[in-house]
Amino acid sequence: MRTVFSQIPRFKQVNQYIRMSTRQSDISNFFISSASHKSEHVEVSQSSSDSKNVDGRSTSEKRKVESVKLVDESKHNNHDDTGTQNVERENNIVSEAKKQKTLGSSSSSSDAVSSNNDSGASTPIPLPIKEPPLESNARNDKLKGHATFAEMVKAFTKIENTSKRLEIIDIMGTYFFGILRDHPSDLLACVYLSINKLGPDYSGLELGIGESIIMKAIGESTGQTLQQIKLSFHKVGDLGLVAQTSRQNQPTMFKPAALTIPFLFDSLKKIAQMSGNQSQNRKIGVIKRLLSSCEGAEPKYLIRALEGKLRLQLAEKTILVALANATAQYHADKNGEKLSQQDRIEGEQILRDVYCQLPSYDLIVPHLIEHGLGTLRETCKLTPGIPTKPMLAKPTKQISEVLNTFDQAAFTCEYKYDGERAQVHFTEDGKFYVFSRNSENMSVRYPDISVSVSKWKKPDARSFILDCEAVGWDRDENKILPFQKLATRKRKDVKIGDIKVRACLFAFDILYLNGQPLLETPLNERRKLLYSMFQPSTGDFTFAKHSDQKSIESIEEFLEESVKDSCEGLMVKMLEGPDSHYEPSKRSRHWLKVKKDYLSGVGDSLDLIVIGAYYGKGKRTSVYGAFLLGCYDPDTETVQSICKLGTGFSEEHLETFYNQLKDIVISKKKDFYAHSDVPAHQPDVWFEPKYLWEVLAADLSLSPVYKAAIGYVQEDKGISLRFPRFIRIREDKSWEDATTSEQVSEFYRSQVAYSQKEKEGSPAAEDY
Numbered sequence: 001m002r003t004v005f006s007q008i009p010r011f012k013q014v015n016q017y018i019r020m021s022t023r024q025s026d027i028s029n030f031f032i033s034s035a036s037h038k039s040e041h042v043e044v045s046q047s048s049s050d051s052k053n054v055d056g057r058s059t060s061e062k063r064k065v066e067s068v069k070l071v072d073e074s075k076h077n078n079h080d081d082t083g084t085q086n087v088e089r090e091n092n093i094v095s096e097a098k099k100q101k102t103l104g105s106s107s108s109s110s111d112a113v114s115s116n117n118d119s120g121a122s123t124p125i126p127l128p129i130k131e132p133p134l135e136s137n138a139r140n141d142k143l144k145g146h147a148t149f150a151e152m153v154k155a156f157t158k159i160e161n162t163s164k165r166l167e168i169i170d171i172m173g174t175y176f177f178g179i180l181r182d183h184p185s186d187l188l189a190c191v192y193l194s195i196n197k198l199g200p201d202y203s204g205l206e207l208g209i210g211e212s213i214i215m216k217a218i219g220e221s222t223g224q225t226l227q228q229i230k231l232s233f234h235k236v237g238d239l240g241l242v243a244q245t246s247r248q249n250q251p252t253m254f255k256p257a258a259l260t261i262p263f264l265f266d267s268l269k270k271i272a273q274m275s276g277n278q279s280q281n282r283k284i285g286v287i288k289r290l291l292s293s294c295e296g297a298e299p300k301y302l303i304r305a306l307e308g309k310l311r312l313q314l315a316e317k318t319i320l321v322a323l324a325n326a327t328a329q330y331h332a333d334k335n336g337e338k339l340s341q342q343d344r345i346e347g348e349q350i351l352r353d354v355y356c357q358l359p360s361y362d363l364i365v366p367h368l369i370e371h372g373l374g375t376l377r378e379t380c381k382l383t384p385g386i387p388t389k390p391m392l393a394k395p396t397k398q399i400s401e402v403l404n405t406f407d408q409a410a411f412t413c414e415y416k417y418d419g420e421r422a423q424v425h426f427t428e429d430g431k432f433y434v435f436s437r438n439s440e441n442m443s444v445r446y447p448d449i450s451v452s453v454s455k456w457k458k459p460d461a462r463s464f465i466l467d468c469e470a471v472g473w474d475r476d477e478n479k480i481l482p483f484q485k486l487a488t489r490k491r492k493d494v495k496i497g498d499i500k501v502r503a504c505l506f507a508f509d510i511l512y513l514n515g516q517p518l519l520e521t522p523l524n525e526r527r528k529l530l531y532s533m534f535q536p537s538t539g540d541f542t543f544a545k546h547s548d549q550k551s552i553e554s555i556e557e558f559l560e561e562s563v564k565d566s567c568e569g570l571m572v573k574m575l576e577g578p579d580s581h582y583e584p585s586k587r588s589r590h591w592l593k594v595k596k597d598y599l600s601g602v603g604d605s606l607d608l609i610v611i612g613a614y615y616g617k618g619k620r621t622s623v624y625g626a627f628l629l630g631c632y633d634p635d636t637e638t639v640q641s642i643c644k645l646g647t648g649f650s651e652e653h654l655e656t657f658y659n660q661l662k663d664i665v666i667s668k669k670k671d672f673y674a675h676s677d678v679p680a681h682q683p684d685v686w687f688e689p690k691y692l693w694e695v696l697a698a699d700l701s702l703s704p705v706y707k708a709a710i711g712y713v714q715e716d717k718g719i720s721l722r723f724p725r726f727i728r729i730r731e732d733k734s735w736e737d738a739t740t741s742e743q744v745s746e747f748y749r750s751q752v753a754y755s756q757k758e759k760e761g762s763p764a765a766e767d768y
């Protein structure tokens with residue numbers, strides 16, 4: 001979701017939907033019966049923290065910190081921790097047993113699913129009308145039953161056989177349509193499982209189980225030794241496939257009961273929440289239970305889901321388009337209307353816009369089920385308490401480029417503070433939140449900020465969202481501290497009394513005020529509101545310094561001044577008109593960053609994933625001496641090697657990194673890592689993707705060894721960094737937020753354009 005949604009291809013004219021939908025009366029019948037189903041909703045419950053009330057009410061009163069809980073009664077009624085399958089499944093078993101006259105008592109509802117699902121590529125989920133007549137009770141049971149993982153895996157398998165984005169959208173659209181129609185209460189879980197997430201980013205729930213736990217679970221579940229599993233893994237290179245083959249070779253007496261989507265989703269959430277002593281064994285236990293319910297290709301996708309990578313090229317933007325199309329078609333059918341291509345395109349746009357503002361399927365999906373896309377914009381808007389994806393900036397290599405880009409338009413320069421992005425929320429009922437660049441809830445990390453809010457918020461500001469940089473602040477000298485100091489703050493369990501490095505907020509934007517989103521208000525007006533509703537409070541809160549001067553000389557002067565004032569450089573922003581609107585999640589040309597130190601190099605630093613290491617030599621023999629780093633291509637879900645890094649580390653760094661990384665060594669290169677196969681280029685050890693480091697380089701060059709952005713600039717060559725230097729660990733980003741292959745290719749193109757201009761003696765580099 002870091003990337004812009006603008007490049008999503010348009011959905012082709014799809015007629016399957018129309019083929020799939022049959023008589024209107026059936027759909028209405030179905031909808032009536034499904035309306036009694038409770039849909040999932042978000043409940044914001046509160047737990048206390050040790051900080052003071054944000055409004056400065058009673059000091060002893062505990063401030064409220066959010067915790068988000070998904071509530072779905074129907075699920076919890078049906079599943080328990082012991083793995084007993086749900087009541088509805090048993091009902092299905094009975095009706096299916098009757099129907100099929102099977103001998104064993106463990107026959108399963110999955111029979112029903114598979115027998116109904118073989119109706120051809122375009123209709124994976126059949127309508128009840130096409131089935132043989134069922135007794136009315138049995139039919140109702142079927143309608144109430146849950147979606148199965150088998151249906152989802154059918155769709156995944158089709159996706160794996162194509163690389164065409166439109167086809168993928170089509171397959172997922174058809175799949176979601178079937179879920180909407182037959183199991184609407186399972187749609188939310190289906191959407192999350194399709195993007196391999198367990199909840200919105202701010203819920204903090206993540207998958208990504210280590211290889212060793214998964215191998216143990218596969219071994220124990222299929223009666224093989226760990227050694228055997230490791231051997232197969234070495235041969236095949238994909239634990240998902242190992243699980244699938246092992247399961248297929250396992251003689252089973254009875255067909256397992258089908259794995260339902262809510263049961264699977266709940267189990268994955270439980271695994272993600274397990275911690276403490278026995279958690280490893282408990283995780284293995286749950287995985288084993290899930291595996292024992294899997295058939296066919298299901299183990300493969302289950303294991304990949306657990307690893308955190310489905311490897312289906314199912315980018316979230318694809319899911320959004322598919323979901324929009326399915327919703328539009330479902331409601332058109334329900335209302336007996338015909339869906340035009342224009343409606344479809346508008347629907348996609350609505351969902352994309354809304355998701356950018358309110359990136360929470362928990363809130364969006366229930367609305368889609370009940371009301372469709374038409375009123376989505378009005379209901380699901382930017383909301384204090386739910387982090388929106390921050391707007392991002394493009395790098396520049398020269399100040400003259402700024403003038404080229406903005407041309408005659410009004411723009412403003414702001415100091416670029418070097419701290420951590422902080423999206424500050426305040427709700428009508430007085431709850432206060434700080435979210436990171438990555439939508440992580442950092443409220444607990446910054447209790448010092450939350451207690452100061454009443455000092456800098458004027459009484460008229462009843463609810464708001466501010467975009468700020470949290471910067472380390474020296475309270476004795478009243479000045480900015482370097483980022484390294486801020487980074488020493490604990491990230492969890494922060495007690496206000498223990499804080500040594502205070503954080504001061506530098507506010508540069510306001511996105512919401514007193515019930516009104518301001519995304520489509522020009523920046524100059526937003527800034528006026530910001531200044532009128534808040535006031536500086538030394539060491540707690542202030543406004544980002546700005547200058548609206550326009551000449552190269554005055555910008556250069558302001559840049560120098562920013563560096564003297566301990567900033568990284570400038571952010572230059574469009575000031576007036578629609579181009580100055582706030583664009584959530586977008587890396588926009590309307591925001592340019594000018595980093596003083598980087599002007600001569602690549603123009604910006606890169607955030608790269610540590611994927612391998614080389615043992616040290618000489619003084620460094622007990623630690624890793626150099627590292628293999630990679631960038632990320634979200635479109636193909638591959639990590640592509642970009643450089644070997646051995647400079648910029650202190651001895652202390654190397655020791656820390658060795659201790660961190662030795663725990664995530666893997667026995668074999670991940671098959672979604674792209675790197676040269678030549679033995680001489682191989683690192684001594686490979687790692688799980690986990691750590692992200694910020695790296696600076698002198699320039700970029702084409703390379704046969706490194707695979708970054710391969711195919712972007714040249715078909716068979718990647719791009720590598722020359723003279724890379726370690727700057728810092730990026731703890732505020734996850735590894736999937738690494739610099740993308742596309743960004744690497746942009747850096748490269750910009751360098752080429754820039755050096756050509758230099759040769760020609762022209763003062764300005766062209767757009768890239």
Ligand SMILES: Nc1ncnc2c1ncn2[C@@H]1O[C@H](COP(=O)(O)OP(=O)(O)OP(=O)(O)O)[C@@H](O)[C@H]1O
Nearest residue numbers: 392393414415416417418420421469508544571593
């Ligand atoms: N005045 C300002 N306006 C906007 N952002 C600012 C400002 N001052 C500091 N920042 C920070 O600068 C960041 C953008 O530049 P930076 O290179 O530090 O980004 P980053 O976090 O490395 O992300 P990326 O490299 O992906 O853009 C913003 O995310 C914000 O944290």
Ligand SMILES: [Mg+2]
Nearest residue numbers: 417418419420
């Ligand atoms: Mg920064």
Ligand SMILES: [Mg+2]
Nearest residue numbers: 604605606607
């Ligand atoms: Mg950066």
